[in-house]
Amino acid sequence: MTTTTSKPEVGHGTAAEKEKWLRAYRQMVSIRLFEEQVNEVYTRALMPGLAHLYSGEEAVAVGICEALRIDDYITSTHRGHGHCLAKGASPDRMFAELLGKEAGYCRGKGGSMHIADPATGNLGANAIVGGSVGIATGAAFAAKNLGTDRVAICFFGEGALGQGSLYEVMNLAQLWKLPVIYVCENNLYNEYTRYQETTAGTILGRATAFGIEAMSVDGQDVRAVNEVAARLVNRARAGVGPAFLQCDTYRYSGHHVGDINREYYRSKQEEQLWKTDRDPILVLAKWLIELSYADAASLDRITAEVRATMESAVKFAIAAPYPNVDEVEKHVYA
Amino acid sequence: MPEREITFAQAVREALAEEMRRDARVCIIGEDVAEAGTPFKVLSGLVEEFGAQRVVDTPISEAGFTGVAVGAAMTGLRPVVDIMFGDFITLTMDQMANQAAKAHYMSGGHWKVPMVMRTTLGATRRSAAQHSQSLHAWFSHVPGLKVVLPSTPYDAKGLLKAAIRDENPVVFFEDKMMYKLKGPVPEDDYTIPLGVADVKRAGDDITLVATSSMVQVALGAAILLEKEGISAEVVDPRTTWPLDEKTLIDSAKKTSRVIVLDEGYGRYGVTAELAAVIAEGAFYDLDAPVRRMGAMHVPIPFSPPLEDATVPTEQTVFDAARRMCKAA
Ligand SMILES: Cc1ncc(C[n+]2csc(CCOP(=O)(O)OP(=O)(O)O)c2C)c(N)n1
Ligand SMILES: [Mg+2]
Numbered sequence: 001m002t003t004t005t006s007k008p009e010v011g012h013g014t015a016a017e018k019e020k021w022l023r024a025y026r027q028m029v030s031i032r033l034f035e036e037q038v039n040e041v042y043t044r045a046l047m048p049g050l051a052h053l054y055s056g057e058e059a060v061a062v063g064i065c066e067a068l069r070i071d072d073y074i075t076s077t078h079r080g081h082g083h084c085l086a087k088g089a090s091p092d093r094m095f096a097e098l099l100g101k102e103a104g105y106c107r108g109k110g111g112s113m114h115i116a117d118p119a120t121g122n123l124g125a126n127a128i129v130g131g132s133v134g135i136a137t138g139a140a141f142a143a144k145n146l147g148t149d150r151v152a153i154c155f156f157g158e159g160a161l162g163q164g165s166l167y168e169v170m171n172l173a174q175l176w177k178l179p180v181i182y183v184c185e186n187n188l189y190n191e192y193t194r195y196q197e198t199t200a201g202t203i204l205g206r207a208t209a210f211g212i213e214a215m216s217v218d219g220q221d222v223r224a225v226n227e228v229a230a231r232l233v234n235r236a237r238a239g240v241g242p243a244f245l246q247c248d249t250y251r252y253s254g255h256h257v258g259d260i261n262r263e264y265y266r267s268k269q270e271e272q273l274w275k276t277d278r279d280p281i282l283v284l285a286k287w288l289i290e291l292s293y294a295d296a297a298s299l300d301r302i303t304a305e306v307r308a309t310m311e312s313a314v315k316f317a318i319a320a321p322y323p324n325v326d327e328v329e330k331h332v333y334a
Numbered sequence: 335m336p337e338r339e340i341t342f343a344q345a346v347r348e349a350l351a352e353e354m355r356r357d358a359r360v361c362i363i364g365e366d367v368a369e370a371g372t373p374f375k376v377l378s379g380l381v382e383e384f385g386a387q388r389v390v391d392t393p394i395s396e397a398g399f400t401g402v403a404v405g406a407a408m409t410g411l412r413p414v415v416d417i418m419f420g421d422f423i424t425l426t427m428d429q430m431a432n433q434a435a436k437a438h439y440m441s442g443g444h445w446k447v448p449m450v451m452r453t454t455l456g457a458t459r460r461s462a463a464q465h466s467q468s469l470h471a472w473f474s475h476v477p478g479l480k481v482v483l484p485s486t487p488y489d490a491k492g493l494l495k496a497a498i499r500d501e502n503p504v505v506f507f508e509d510k511m512m513y514k515l516k517g518p519v520p521e522d523d524y525t526i527p528l529g530v531a532d533v534k535r536a537g538d539d540i541t542l543v544a545t546s547s548m549v550q551v552a553l554g555a556a557i558l559l560e561k562e563g564i565s566a567e568v569v570d571p572r573t574t575w576p577l578d579e580k581t582l583i584d585s586a587k588k589t590s591r592v593i594v595l596d597e598g599y600g601r602y603g604v605t606a607e608l609a610a611v612i613a614e615g616a617f618y619d620l621d622a623p624v625r626r627m628g629a630m631h632v633p634i635p636f637s638p639p640l641e642d643a644t645v646p647t648e649q650t651v652f653d654a655a656r657r658m659c660k661a662a
Contacts, residue, residue, distance in 0.1 A: 073409065107442030116441035123408060124441055128432050134401010135408065135433060142406040145361065145387065152405075165428070168398025175393070331443035332477050334501035 018293045024066055024222050025288060026302050028058035028281050031082040033303070033310045034091055035253075038081065038098065038112075041314060042257045047098055049111050054082035056252035059280035060185050061086035063225025064153055064245075067233045073121045073139040073152040075132035078113045079185075079251070080125035083155050088120040091310055095317035102323040103316075109323075109331070121150075130156060130163030133182070137169040140180035140242070151236045152180045159190035161199055161206065170242070174210045179236035181229075182207065182244045185219065187251045192265045207244030219247030220278040223287070250274040337518035343376045345487035345519050346452075346508060349494035350377070350414065352523060354384050357412060360498055361388040363399050364416025372416060374454075374513055396425035400451065404434045404503075407449035412498060417453035420507060421467045426451070434503040435478030447503045450494070455483075456509040456547045456597060457645050463633035466641075468546070468597040471604045473505045474574040480504040480528055481574045485549035487517040489572060492526030500528065509547040509597075529576030533585070537567035540591040540655050543582055543608055544570060548595035554648035555655060564659050574604055582608065583615035590621040591658050595646055600628035622658055627651060 035053040042051045054061070057079075065074070065086035076083040084094060089105065097104025098112050105115050116124035123139060126132040136154030143150040160166055161184070173180050190198050207214035213235070217228050225247060232243040252275060254262050288294040340348070354360045362380065364372075368391045371378030381389040392399040396417060403413035417423055423430070430451065437445045455468035474481045482497055482504060484490035490508070497504040534549055535556055544552035549570050556566040569585045571578055586592045592612050596604040605626035612624050627646040635641050 075405075105442065106440060106444070109442050110440040114440040116437075116444055118444050123405065124437060124445065126433075128428060131428065131433060134398060134403075134429055135405035135437075137398075138402040138405020138407070139409045140405075141402050142409040142411045145406070146359075146410050165397045165401060168393070168395035169401060171393055172395065172398055172402060331439045331441075333480075334438050334443070334446045334448075 013291070020066070021223070021284065021288060021293060022302070024062050024226070025281070025284050025294070025299070026306060027062045027086055028222065028284065029303055029306045030091070030310070031058045031061065031085050032281060033306050034081055034085060034094070037095070037310045037314050039253070039257055046318065048100060051112055051257040052079040052255065053251065053253045053257065054079050056274065056280070057185060057187060057219065057249045058082055059222035059225050060183070060219045060247045060249055061155070063222040064183055064229045066226050067229040068151065068153065071121055072150050073123050073136065075123045075136040075152070075154050076115070076125035077132070077156055078125065078127050079157065080113065080115060084115045084117070084122055084125065087122050089115065089117055089122065091313035092316040095313045096320045099317045099320070100322060101317055101320040102327070103320040107323055107327060109327070130160035130166055132156070133160070133163070133166045133169045137173050137178060137180050140173065140178035141176065143179055144176070149237045150179065151233050153183055154180060155183050155185060157190070158184055158186040158195045158199065158203065161203065162190070167206070170207060170210050170212060170244070173242040174212050177239065177241040179239070180242045181232050181236060182242070184244065184246045185249055186246055187249050189251070189255070189266065191255050192262070194265065203246050204244065212242050212244050214244040214246070216246035216248060219249030220280045220283060222280055222284050250278070338521060339516045340487055340519050341513060342487045342490050342508070342515045342517070343374065343513040345491040346376050346494060347378070347380065348519070349491045349498070351380060351383065353495055353498045354380070354388060359410060359412045360414065361390060361411055362414050362416060363390045363392060363403055365392055365394055365418055367391060367416050373418060374510060376513065377416070396422050397429055400426040400429040401433065403449050404429055404437070404447055407447045407503070408437060408445050412448050414450045414452060414498060417451060419465050420453045420455045420469050421464050423453055423469055423472065430473065430479065430503065430505070431476045435476045438502070439478060446501050448501045449503050450497045451503070451505045453505070453507060454510040455507045456511045457629065457634050458641060459511060460636065460638060460641065462636040466634040468507070468629065470505070470507045470574060471598045471602070474604060474607070478503065480576065482506045482528060483546040483572060483574065484508065485534070485546050485570050485572070487515065487519045489526060489532070491519050492524050493528065493572060495523070496525040496528055499525065504528070507546060511547060512550070515550070526572070528573045529578055531569055531571045531578035531581035533567065533581070534570050535566070535568040537565040537589065539565045539589055539659055540593065541567045541569055541585040541589045542593050542595060542651065542655065543612070544568060544595040545574070545597070545604060547597045548646065551646055551648055551651055552595055555651035558648060558652040559655055562656060564656060566655060571608070577611065579611050579615060582612055586612045586616035587619040590619055592620070593625045593627060593651065593655055593658065595627045595651060597629055597645060599631055600626055601631050603628055622661065625654060625658060627654065
């Protein structure tokens, strides 16, 4: 049982390492700019439904998914764009899904909260808070039963700590030593309510009560997240059992795009502090420059390239056709 | 040579054993399914043949292990979940209705959930309000699920094998009062397609559409009716979804009188749906409004005379059918 905050390893200066962290940087920028476009498209009333932005939490999804293989599984949440991108989804098909177009990952039938993609092991985002804890644990059960060494990651917000099914499956996972890692993204708020008002005791204590290896990490530091994730993933892959990782993080925007006036539940100063002092992209950029893995100009170039990709993804999605109405009755049954 | 007869419980077990031998991905997950073989002893012997990795005892966590089955089904296994009493499906509702039923559709057809949930229904076991309900209407209401209601040992084996081979989540309701019922069951491998009704007895004057436990009641009533010179046809839909509307409507058109029998609560239940399908499809051929008989709209009481009053019996069905035929 470990409940300490892990320390990131310092760089070893290898080319592979440089490439890895530049890739992580690009991934985080991709998520940030993807969400920037979502905000834009949403406020222009081009996107139906709801949009829950992942901005601010990029280091969690990227740090974890960088420790995974393409055939490892993830389950995601209503705030799931970051998880999908970090696991390898392509922005154009994601945007198409967000706009309800046939070219989308789910042929337009899932939308923002349900992106799923077998090719990248994405079992699906879930709009029921805590709704995918069983699915992730079941994927780990199948991996173990079928003798593969795949690992399942279950992403959820700290709001899901209120769901009893989480405790049922954590008990099962530890009894059966399943290769599943429960990743709790603690962004401090369940919708419009501070998590302290909804959460008795400690977060990690919930996992350690089952004897599950549990720890917390600075979710704004992608290297720290990745280092601990790699350790837990290897451990799970080797058959040692499940783990629980609390990632302390923050969402920059409202609960969803329309949540504008939010001073009744959190202050502007608090938001600003996270953005200036603990921004995951700035934190990594600073480190990359310190180690001469990049300079300001090369990072700007990455941002410009990503921005162009996101803009063309949006264009693709806007131009893409809606599904034919006869699609409505397809895929109810396999 | 006379056909082999086995019990309903043995038919269920035989279907599972055959499918587990045929396909290594099939596994059983639930409470007391292994050494205990369930409280009804339906699964006795399976853990001895297939081992604890394929007949998996769980904690008392219906939502948890049903969710695990959904994820396992999506990623390569074909789990058969055991929910000891049908009353406990309430605890699995999110996993079944929001996860299993929708994963295929929401993913645009990318993910599939080939799992079966086996559970029970049926009152008159003196088990009171939380161990006696027939809640199959709840699942029948949800697009993406299939619901199977076997009424004989023969149907139980063939339908369960089809359910296990199905690529969708299927809920399989077994009448716990029927486990000891014996009937002819071939030793061979056979399946019964989901969505095909069965005429359990042919007749001309009235159709008794009956599901699960009510099929035996309808057949008993038909014998009483025959003594009165009334010829009753008994039609068993066998699955509430997919539903073989044509067989129900054809029978209604032929006999012109219909009573629909189902052990679920009558209000907003399976009888309402079947009666509506028949009324829409055979209205101009009917001589009387379709009549519905189901469980009374009360929590199922413990006291035997009270409990017995809550479900249709051979006698109450006989009375209702005779009145309907004599009125003409
Ligand atoms: C079972 C359920 N209850 C309520 C909701 C409505 N809801 C959507 S998101 C949310 C808050 C979730 O908070 P958290 O899990 O911390 O995730 P975050 O939004 O902070 O990423 C709520 C209450 C829901 N989707 N599902
Ligand atoms: Mg939260």
